[in-house]
Amino acid sequence: MSSAPVYKPFLQRADSFYDTFQRKSGNKEVTHYCPGCGHGELHKMMAEAIDDLDIRDRTVLISPVGCSVFAYYYFDVGNVQAAHGRAPAVGTGVQRSRPHSIVISYQGDGDLAAIGLNEILQAANRGEKMVVFFVNNAIYGMTGGQMAPTTLPGMRTTTTPLGRDPRLAGNPMRMCELVAQLEAPIFVARGSLASPKEMKRTRKLVRKAMEMQVEGKGFCFVEVLSACPTGWGMTPVDAQQWIEDKLTPHFPLEIFVDKTDQERLEYVTPESPPREKLHEVLGIEADTKTMPAANPDPAHANPRIKVAGFGGQGVLLLGLGLAQCGMMEGRKVAWLPSYGPEMRGGTAHCHVNISEDEIGSPLVSRPTVLVAMNQPSMEKFEGELVPGALLLLNDSMVPGQPSRDDVDVVRVRATEMAEDLGNVRAANMVMLGAFAGYTGALNLETCLASLDTLIKRTALIDLNRKAITAGFEAGRKARG
Ligand SMILES: Cc1ncc(C[n+]2csc(CCOP(=O)(O)OP(=O)(O)O)c2C)c(N)n1
Ligand code: SF4
Incomplete structure (x- = not known):
C-alpha cells in the first residue's frame, strides 16, 4: 500500500527540481516557459509527487519534442x-531493461496525438509500466501555433487561419477516450x-498515477488540459478561462478507467536459453571456439574503433573480424555497420566496440582507434578521434598527412602487401593483423582462428592467414 501523502508547503520548490536551470541565456532561476504556460504547473505537480x-533515484523522465523538450533542464x-x-x-526500453525504474513519458498533443499516435497506442x-502525462494545449506551441489533432473546430491557428474546419481537418481527437478502449491501461x-x-484535482490524478508506478501496476495515462497563452494569442488570465469555457466542453474531465485496485500483473519474463544453446535458438552454426585472452596495453584494453574505406575494401568484414576476435577472447563486443549511399562506392564505415564491461551503445562517436583504408576516410573521421588515439592508416591509399598532431599515427602498406600476396x-x-600487432588487443592466433567463421570460401583462407600474419608483423614492428 502507498504511504499517506505528505504534501509540502505550496510555495516551496520541490527537491526534484534543480536549484538553477541550464539556459543559454537569461535568468537561470526561472524556466523557459511563457507566463501562464501549463507545462510549468504540471512540472511542479510531478516534482512534488516524486x-x-x-523515488527521485529511480525515476526516468522521457522528454520528447515540443515545449516539453527541456524537462531535463528542470528535473533532477x-x-x-x-x-x-x-x-x-x-x-518501454528503459522499463524493460531496468524494471525497478519509474518511467514517465511527458508529451504534448502534437507529439503524442500526431507524429507519435502509433507509439502511444501500442x-x-x-x-x-509507465505513466504518460499528456499536455493537451490544443496547438503546436513550440513551432509557433500550428493546428494539432486536438485543436477545436473553428479554432484559428497558423495553419487554419480561418478556423479548423472538421470537413477538411477532422474533429479533435479525444485521446483519453481512445486509450480507454484498450484493455491493458489501468x-x-x-x-x-x-x-x-x-489544479487540486489534477494534482491528485498525477499523484495517483505515480503511486501506481511505485506499486508496479501498469500503464497510466493522465491528460491535462493546459494553457498555451502564446499560441492562443491570449493573456494568461484569458487563457485559463478559455480552458474552462471552450476546451473542457470538448474534453470532459473524467476518470475513464480505474483498475488500480486490481492485483498487480507480474511480468512474465521468458527464460533465456542457456548461452551454449543460443545458436540453436537463433538457427545459426555453433561458434564455441574460445581463445586465450590477449593482454593488451591498458590504452587499448577497451577499444572503440571506427573502420572506414571505399565500398569494396572489405571494411564491414574487417569490423566483423575485430568483433569476432574480441568475442572469441571472451570480451563483450558490438559491431554496427553504416549502410548508406556509400554502399555505391563512396565511404563505407562501421563501428566496433571491444570491452571488458557491458557496452552501453554500439555507436562509436569518439573513437580511440580509426582504421582508415583510404584518404577520404581519414579526412572524414580523424576529427572524431579522442586525443592520444590510434590512427591506423592504409599507407598505400592515404598519400596525405592527417591534420591531427595529438594522435598516434601508424602507417601500413596494406594494399601493396595484399597485392604481393x-x-x-x-x-x-592485413589491417586486422596490424591492429592486433600494434595494440596487443588481440592475439595473432585468435585472428587466424577467426577466419573459419569470417571467410566462407575455404580456398581464400590461406591467403587471408598470410595477410593477417604479415599485418601483425608490420604492426609489431611499428610498435618497436
Ligand atoms: C521529426 C520532427 N518533425 C517535426 C518537428 C517540428 N516540431 C517541433 S515541436 C513540434 C510540435 C510540438 O507540439 P506539441 O507536442 O503540442 O507540444 P507543445 O510545444 O505545444 O508543448 C513540431 C511539429 C520536429 N522537431 N521533428
Ligand atoms: S509556446 Fe505555449 S506551450 Fe510553449 S512555452 Fe509558451 S505557452 Fe507554453
Whole structure:
C-alpha cells in the first residue's frame, strides 16, 4: 500500500527540481516557459509527487519534442530525450531493461496525438509500466501555433487561419477516450489547469498515477488540459478561462478507467536459453571456439574503433573480424555497420566496440582507434578521434598527412602487401593483423582462428592467414 501523502508547503520548490536551470541565456532561476504556460504547473505537480514518494533515484523522465523538450533542464532525475513522438517506445526500453525504474513519458498533443499516435497506442495496448502525462494545449506551441489533432473546430491557428474546419481537418481527437478502449491501461483520466480547484484535482490524478508506478501496476495515462497563452494569442488570465469555457466542453474531465485496485500483473519474463544453446535458438552454426585472452596495453584494453574505406575494401568484414576476435577472447563486443549511399562506392564505415564491461551503445562517436583504408576516410573521421588515439592508416591509399598532431599515427602498406600476396582484397585482413600487432588487443592466433567463421570460401583462407600474419608483423614492428 502507498504511504499517506505528505504534501509540502505550496510555495516551496520541490527537491526534484534543480536549484538553477541550464539556459543559454537569461535568468537561470526561472524556466523557459511563457507566463501562464501549463507545462510549468504540471512540472511542479510531478516534482512534488516524486519528492513525496521518495523515488527521485529511480525515476526516468522521457522528454520528447515540443515545449516539453527541456524537462531535463528542470528535473533532477534520470533523463532521456527522445525523438518526436517516440517517448513511449524509449520508455518501454528503459522499463524493460531496468524494471525497478519509474518511467514517465511527458508529451504534448502534437507529439503524442500526431507524429507519435502509433507509439502511444501500442505502448498502452501492451500495458507498459509507465505513466504518460499528456499536455493537451490544443496547438503546436513550440513551432509557433500550428493546428494539432486536438485543436477545436473553428479554432484559428497558423495553419487554419480561418478556423479548423472538421470537413477538411477532422474533429479533435479525444485521446483519453481512445486509450480507454484498450484493455491493458489501468488508469486513464483527464484533468485541467483551468482553476485552483481543477489544479487540486489534477494534482491528485498525477499523484495517483505515480503511486501506481511505485506499486508496479501498469500503464497510466493522465491528460491535462493546459494553457498555451502564446499560441492562443491570449493573456494568461484569458487563457485559463478559455480552458474552462471552450476546451473542457470538448474534453470532459473524467476518470475513464480505474483498475488500480486490481492485483498487480507480474511480468512474465521468458527464460533465456542457456548461452551454449543460443545458436540453436537463433538457427545459426555453433561458434564455441574460445581463445586465450590477449593482454593488451591498458590504452587499448577497451577499444572503440571506427573502420572506414571505399565500398569494396572489405571494411564491414574487417569490423566483423575485430568483433569476432574480441568475442572469441571472451570480451563483450558490438559491431554496427553504416549502410548508406556509400554502399555505391563512396565511404563505407562501421563501428566496433571491444570491452571488458557491458557496452552501453554500439555507436562509436569518439573513437580511440580509426582504421582508415583510404584518404577520404581519414579526412572524414580523424576529427572524431579522442586525443592520444590510434590512427591506423592504409599507407598505400592515404598519400596525405592527417591534420591531427595529438594522435598516434601508424602507417601500413596494406594494399601493396595484399597485392604481393596475390589479392588486393586481402588488404582488410592485413589491417586486422596490424591492429592486433600494434595494440596487443588481440592475439595473432585468435585472428587466424577467426577466419573459419569470417571467410566462407575455404580456398581464400590461406591467403587471408598470410595477410593477417604479415599485418601483425608490420604492426609489431611499428610498435618497436
Ligand atoms: C521529426 C520532427 N518533425 C517535426 C518537428 C517540428 N516540431 C517541433 S515541436 C513540434 C510540435 C510540438 O507540439 P506539441 O507536442 O503540442 O507540444 P507543445 O510545444 O505545444 O508543448 C513540431 C511539429 C520536429 N522537431 N521533428
Ligand atoms: S509556446 Fe505555449 S506551450 Fe510553449 S512555452 Fe509558451 S505557452 Fe507554453
